[in-house]
């Protein structure tokens with residue numbers, strides 16, 4: 132269990148600027164235009180109601196001190212005037228309360244809708260990526276992308292972006308109001324406001340970088356955790372608990388260090404704002420006091436400004452808090468965008484170029500020819516594991532692939548199923564280049580049974596149909612012909628029995644039998660068995676042999692088996708050595724040639740003896 136090397140989706144620092152990242156979200160936002168527009172338009176009455184409050188309180192002070200007030204208050208008794216002002220204040224409070232809750236609700240909904248849309252798209256994209264991508268990307272890292280990164284991204288909308296718009300509107304309304312009332316005090320506030328905003332932006336940028344690094348460490352933690360849980364048996368059998376715990380502890384510590392940095396910058400923002408709000412009030416009291424003494428300002432306006440000083444920095448504090456959320460969200464957007472821009476390497480052909488096997492030949496029994504034309508392939512560009520392979524497998528022919536470990540047998544199968552693309556050459560199925568076939572048709576044409584077959588959490592039926600529509604009769608028939616019906620019927624709820632994650636409540640042989648039924652129901656023309664019977668006991672093997680005889684009938688078959696005794700009866704054996712086809716012929720022919728096959732066979736016979 133080691134931490135995998137950095138993959139393409141892992142970068143150590145942010146790459147794109149915030150605006151470009153936000154632009155990437157526009158298509159998602161526009162799917163929810165109406166909701167977004169409604170919630171944004173509520174911001175205007177909300178901000179005006181907030182900005183008017185200090186003004187009303189200022190008027191109350193002026194009214195009590197007999198200073199100049201709004202015209203409609205002149206001539207009223209103290210009681211009447213105060214009642215009207217209190218009523219107005221109450222009205223603004225009610226407006227803020229109602230609109231705030233409504234706006235908050237709408238914005239949260241938009242955020243959740245967008246998160247769900249992105250999660251859907253991301254899942255679809257990830258499951259469409261080629262096997263090559265999964266070779267280099269640890270599962271834990273993908274899980275982090277699909278869960279916490281997407282979640283953080285939802286906050287960009289619900290709290291972050293819309294919140295920032297709301298605070299900006301609020302700040303603008305306050306600035307316009309204060310400049311209309313008294314320009315000197317307003318200028319003083321703006322002079323304090325600007326440098327503080329700059330400082331906060333600086334802290335936020337640092338925060339973002341630290342946050343990005345901390346998310347990377349979190350992905351590493353997740354992938355370690357996932358690897359250890361998946362491989363728990365090996366971890367325990369080889370007593371790797373302490374070693375792995377040590378590695379986990381180190382990554383955990385690095386994560387903690389990065390999180391520490393984010394906390395530091397976050398705290399710096401709060402402290403700066405706390406301090407500046409007090410300094411601003413002091414400044415207003417100082418300058419305002421002088422203006423009052425010089426009779427250039429009345430007490431009402433001074434009181435209003437003290438409140439404005441507080442209110443101007445309050446949205447800035449919220450702005451900073453939301454900025455923090457936004458930054459976390461943007462980190463999520465960035466990481467998700469990287470994943471979304473991962474190209475889907477194996478694609479279906481354009482509809483005009485697409486061919487269909489069903490249209491080529493009506494007679495199904497004649498289908499199933501496989502042709503490799505000068506095929507070379509390497510997982511890494513400079514290391515070919517298959518070299519210039521040329522061979523044809525005729526319809527209904529049974530062919531075995533034989534060769535030492537690492538010779539490239541399974542790689543041939545992966546190419547045939549188009550899980551990888553050949554580096555050069557082409558593969559034809561019934562005369563059609565597999566790149567011209569829709570993947571769904573190709574995979575239906577070829578049924579693969581591996582040594583380890585993955586079972587999904589779900590019931591037995593679902594694990595046979597794998598989401599495709601088949602009648603219960605079809606399912607039962609497929610199970611009968613593959614000798615698995617009897618065992619399924621003995622399960623507590625028969626075909627409806629729920630299989631635990633990865634089929635942990637079944638034995639290896641039982642899982643294998645289910646995999647056979649899964650293939651039988653699809654009735655493919657080509658059958659591939661990659662060590663399919665290697666993990667079975669003798670009793671199950673007899674059952675499986677029977678199922679196999681049925682499956683192999685009237686189908687082309689490619690069989691990979693290490694135990695050469697199991698493939699003696701096939702029509703032809705292809706012998707591979709380091710990615711090259713070195714021998715081809717029947718069992719007897721190859722024994723006569725006294726080549727690689729013959730020596731492998733004799734070695735095994737010796738071993739068994």
Ligand SMILES: Nc1ncnc2c1ncn2[C@@H]1O[C@H](COP(=O)(O)OP(=O)(O)OP(=O)(O)O)[C@@H](O)[C@H]1O
Pocket residue numbers: 266510511516534535536537538539540541542543
């Ligand atoms: N996902 C992968 N990424 C990189 N190299 C790989 C990958 N899978 C296999 N290889 C390499 O390709 C070569 C051929 O592997 P392949 O699995 O086709 O051999 P094989 O003949 O099926 O072996 P075995 O009999 O042990 O199953 C080996 O050297 C192997 O290390």
